[in-house]
Structure formats: C-alpha cells, structure tokens
Amino acid sequence: MAQNSFTRGLDVLIAIARNGQVTVAEVADELGLATSTAYRYVRSLRDYGLIEESQGVYVPGWRLMEISGEHLTHTRLAEISGEYLRTLTYQTGETAVLAVRAGSHAICLRQSVSSAPDHYAFRINELLPLYAGAGQRLLLAYAPRPIVEVALANLVAYSSATIRAADLPAVLAQVRRDQFAVSRGEFKEGAIAVAVPVFSNGEVTASLTIAGPSERCDNPDWVRRATRLLRAAAADMSAALEK
Amino acid sequence: MAQNSFTRGLDVLIAIARNGQVTVAEVADELGLATSTAYRYVRSLRDYGLIEESQGVYVPGWRLMEISGEHLTHTRLAEISGEYLRTLTYQTGETAVLAVRAGSHAICLRQSVSSAPDHYAFRINELLPLYAGAGQRLLLAYAPRPIVEVALANLVAYSSATIRAADLPAVLAQVRRDQFAVSRGEFKEGAIAVAVPVFSNGEVTASLTIAGPSERCDNPDWVRRATRLLRAAAADMSAALEK
Numbered sequence: 001m002a003q004n005s006f007t008r009g010l011d012v013l014i015a016i017a018r019n020g021q022v023t024v025a026e027v028a029d030e031l032g033l034a035t036s037t038a039y040r041y042v043r044s045l046r047d048y049g050l051i052e053e054s055q056g057v058y059v060p061g062w063r064l065m066e067i068s069g070e071h072l073t074h075t076r077l078a079e080i081s082g083e084y085l086r087t088l089t090y091q092t093g094e095t096a097v098l099a100v101r102a103g104s105h106a107i108c109l110r111q112s113v114s115s116a117p118d119h120y121a122f123r124i125n126e127l128l129p130l131y132a133g134a135g136q137r138l139l140l141a142y143a144p145r146p147i148v149e150v151a152l153a154n155l156v157a158y159s160s161a162t163i164r165a166a167d168l169p170a171v172l173a174q175v176r177r178d179q180f181a182v183s184r185g186e187f188k189e190g191a192i193a194v195a196v197p198v199f200s201n202g203e204v205t206a207s208l209t210i211a212g213p214s215e216r217c218d219n220p221d222w223v224r225r226a227t228r229l230l231r232a233a234a235a236d237m238s239a240a241l242e243k
Numbered sequence: 244m245a246q247n248s249f250t251r252g253l254d255v256l257i258a259i260a261r262n263g264q265v266t267v268a269e270v271a272d273e274l275g276l277a278t279s280t281a282y283r284y285v286r287s288l289r290d291y292g293l294i295e296e297s298q299g300v301y302v303p304g305w306r307l308m309e310i311s312g313e314h315l316t317h318t319r320l321a322e323i324s325g326e327y328l329r330t331l332t333y334q335t336g337e338t339a340v341l342a343v344r345a346g347s348h349a350i351c352l353r354q355s356v357s358s359a360p361d362h363y364a365f366r367i368n369e370l371l372p373l374y375a376g377a378g379q380r381l382l383l384a385y386a387p388r389p390i391v392e393v394a395l396a397n398l399v400a401y402s403s404a405t406i407r408a409a410d411l412p413a414v415l416a417q418v419r420r421d422q423f424a425v426s427r428g429e430f431k432e433g434a435i436a437v438a439v440p441v442f443s444n445g446e447v448t449a450s451l452t453i454a455g456p457s458e459r460c461d462n463p464d465w466v467r468r469a470t471r472l473l474r475a476a477a478a479d480m481s482a483a484l485e486k
C-alpha cells in the first residue's frame with residue numbers, strides 16, 4: 001500500500017521531468033490520477049525542490065540536478081536564473097531563454113514564456129541543434145573544434161534561413177568577436193532571437209536569449225534594447241555564479 | 244499518511260544521492276527507519292533506475308541524471324560504464340574510476356572499488372581538484388584555457404608531490420601528446436594512478452583511471468599493463484557512446 005503510494009509519487013516526478021513542463025491536470029491525465037491526488041504529490045515534490053513551479057507549469061527542479069551530480073554550474077544557473085528570465089520577459093514582453101551546451105546539442109535549461117498569444121518557446125530540457133538559432137549558435141561559437149565539426153557534418157536545414165555549412169566558420173568567428181548572436185527564422189519560421197553569453201570562470205557556460213515574432217520585434221531599436229538588457233542580465237548572472 | 248510514506252521515500256532517495264554511495268543499513272540509520280522499511284524504498288528506487296546497486300552499495304542512478312536533464316553523454320556514460328569498470332578491477336585487482344569535468348572541478352561519476360584492504364577510492368559525485376591526480380589532470384589537459392587559469396590560481400598542495408603551478412603548462416602539453424597521465428601520491432599519499440581519455444564526438448568527455456597503492460603497483464610492468472587495459476576499455480566506451 002505505502003509502496004504503491006511511493007511509486008505513484010515517483011511516476012509523477014518522472015512524468016514532470018520527462019515532459020519538461022506540464023500542468024498538474026496534464027500529469028493527472030497522463031497517469032490516470034485524480035487531480036487532487038496528483039496535486040498532493042506535486043506539492044511534496046515542490047517542497048523538496050525536485051520540481052519547480054512557474055505560473056501553474058511544473059518543470060524539473062534544481063535540486064534534482066544537484067542530487068544527480070549534474071554540472072554544479074548548471075545547477076546553480078537553474079537555481080538563480082528564474083528571476084533574471086522573468087525580469088527580461090517583463091521588460092520586453094517576449095520569451096527569455098537560458099540554454100546550455102550538452103555535447104553536440106544545446107538544451108533549454110530554463111525559460112520565461114511571453115504571455116503574448118504569438119510567442120515563441122521551447123520545452124524545458126528540449127534538445128536543440130547547435131547551429132540554428134541565436135542562443136544555440138552562441139554556444140557553438142565557444143564549443144571545442146570537434147563539436148563544430150559534428151555540427152557541420154550533421155547540418156539540417158530547418159528553414160530557408162538555416163545557415164549553410166560553408167558560411168558557418170565565418171559566422172562563428174563573428175559571434176566570438178561580437179559576443180552576441182542574432183537569428184531570423186533559422187530554427188522556427190517567423191521568429192527573431194538575440195543572444196549573449198553568460199560567463200563563469202571565464203568560460204561560456206550558457207546563452208541568454210530573447211526571442212519574439214519578427215513582425216513585432218525585427219527592427220533596430222528592439223534588437224539594440226534587447227541586447228542591452230541581455231548584456232546587463234548576463235553580467236549579473238556571471239557575478240552571481242562566481243560568488 | 245500516504246504523503247508521509249512518499250516523503251519518507253524521497254528522503255531515502257536524497258540521502259543516497261547526497262552520500263554518493265551508502266548501504267541500506269547506513270541510510271536506515273541516518274533517517275531513523277527500520278532497515279526493512281528503508282529496503283522497501285530502495286527496491287522501488289532501484290526498479291526505477293533512480294539509484295543503482297553494486298556489491299550492496301547504492302549510488303545515484305543514470306535515470307536520475309536523465310530526468311534532471313543532465314548532459315546526455317554523462318547519462319550514457321553512467322549507464323554503460325559499470326561493466327567496463329568492473330572488468331578493469333577484475334583484470335588488475337585495483338580500483339577503476341570514471342571521472343568527468345564539471346566546470347573547474349572533476350567529479351567521480353562511477354567507480355569499481357578494489358576488494359584489496361589497502362585500496363584507494365573516491366565517493367560517487369565527489370568533487371576533485373583538476374590539477375592533482377592522473378584522471379583529474381587528464382581532464383584539465385583538455386579543458387578550455389580559462390579553466391586552466393582558474394586551476395593555476397587556486398592550486399593547493401595536497402602533498403609534497405602535488406604539481407607546482409610553474410610546471411603545469413608543460414605537464415598538460417605532455418598529457419595531450421601522450422593521451423595518458425600518471426600520478427604518484429599527488430592527491431592521496433602512497434597512491435599511483437594511470438589515466439587515459441574517453442572520447443565522444445572527438446571531444447574528451449571523461450577520464451578512465453586505475454589507481455592502487457604504490458607498494459603494489461609502482462613498477463613499469465604494472466603501469467604498462469594498466470595503460471594497455473585502460474586504452475582498450477576507453478576505445479570500447481567511445482565506440483559505445485557514438486552508437
């Protein structure tokens with residue numbers, strides 16, 4: 001009996017982690033539980049820091065990374081980033097994303113989703129290609145050479161705007177010079193994204209991105225302001241990481 | 244009631260993850276549970292892959308990394324490495340260790356502990372300095388330059404044999420040339436360790452080490468044989484990772 005209760009709770013934990021971001025109703029539905037039952041588990045898991053809640057949506061918690069032996073910097077990033085991401089979304093009205101590199105992919109570690117109906121967003125822990133999109137390409141620009149070669153060898157055109165292999169080396173050199181990347185509809189059609197690096201111990205450990213629909217955001221003023229806000233937030237996050 | 248059962252089970256999970264490697268009796272003692280109760284939780288956690296068992300000792304499981312969004316390569320390494328590590332210990336009688344870099348530290352991801360009474364071992368998820376000890380230095384040799392600078396700036400002498408800052412650049416260059424590192428009593432007095440890199444996508448993602456007491460192991464034949472066995476295991480692990 002007690003065991004059934006325990007494994008049911010573990011099922012809730014795993015369902016949330018697997019989905020990346022879900023509501024309690026979705027978890028209850030997936031597992032065939034009463035919403036009130038699912039909610040009781042969710043509350044315990046949140047109290048333990050194993051999951052986190054943001055606007056009714058649950059994501060894997062930083063505590064889960066901590067106890068799994070996850071890269072300490074990533075754990076700390078997950079822990080501190082919520083506030084910075086929410087502030088960026090408040091300031092711009094658009095989705096803010098924190099991504100890290102995981103081998104030859106980027107991973108959406110945390111995000112703050114815009115409340116605009118035409119917003120762009122990833123899933124938490126979603127695996128992304130390193131060459132398409134501003135935040136991902138920024139991580140690629142600072143990756144070791146073998147990773148760049150893997151990216152080149154596996155390049156898929158997500159849209160007509162996805163960068164071509166022949167152009168990639170020059171583009172990455174430019175990103176390193178500017179410490180800044182911008183993309184237009186490379187990964188998702190109709191989106192514009194601006195990204196800057198987050199440093200820890202002098203190493204780029206994450207990219208911080210603001211993404212929105214081109215119609216609303218693709219103008220020099222928006223890009224300039226987004227870049228300025230991102231740089232300030234990234235500097236604060238770097239300082240917090242090194243404390 | 245059901246909730247109490249659930250949180251008690253979470254306490255077991257977290258205690259095992261925190262300790263890195265413990266027996267059921269130790270967990271029961273720490274949490275004030277009957278051993279039979281602790282064992283029931285442990286069995287469920289093991290069934291879920293959230294913890295793993297080796298010779299009566301429990302460690303965080305690869306599934307825990309998977310659901311926390313851990314670096315995919317590390318998850319896969321944790322999943323496949325047990326067999327390779329056990330074989331190395333069987334072949335040499337000494338402790339075999341798989342370590343990965345996490346920012347400016349190394350982490351003991353998995354190990355197979357020698358049954359010899361005078362063996363050397365780490366804890367799972369133990370944080371280690373990158374400059375002291377063969378497996379750690381091997382990771383440092385392939386780390387980005389800022390990480391090397393952090394290591395240099397924070398160098399602590401663990402023993403009279405800990406490498407000096409002035410010697411580090413030349414030693415790291417040598418490690419990269421040889422794709423091999425050996426250490427004698429740098430981190431733990433009286434130990435000798437031999438380490439080789441594990442590659443994934445051309446990038447060094449882990450170090451594979453055999454460590455034992457100098458008295459038994461510090462002779463050219465042992466070092467040569469250990470290196471040969473490590474290279475074969477590392478090559479097989481690289482191939483498995485890229486499958």
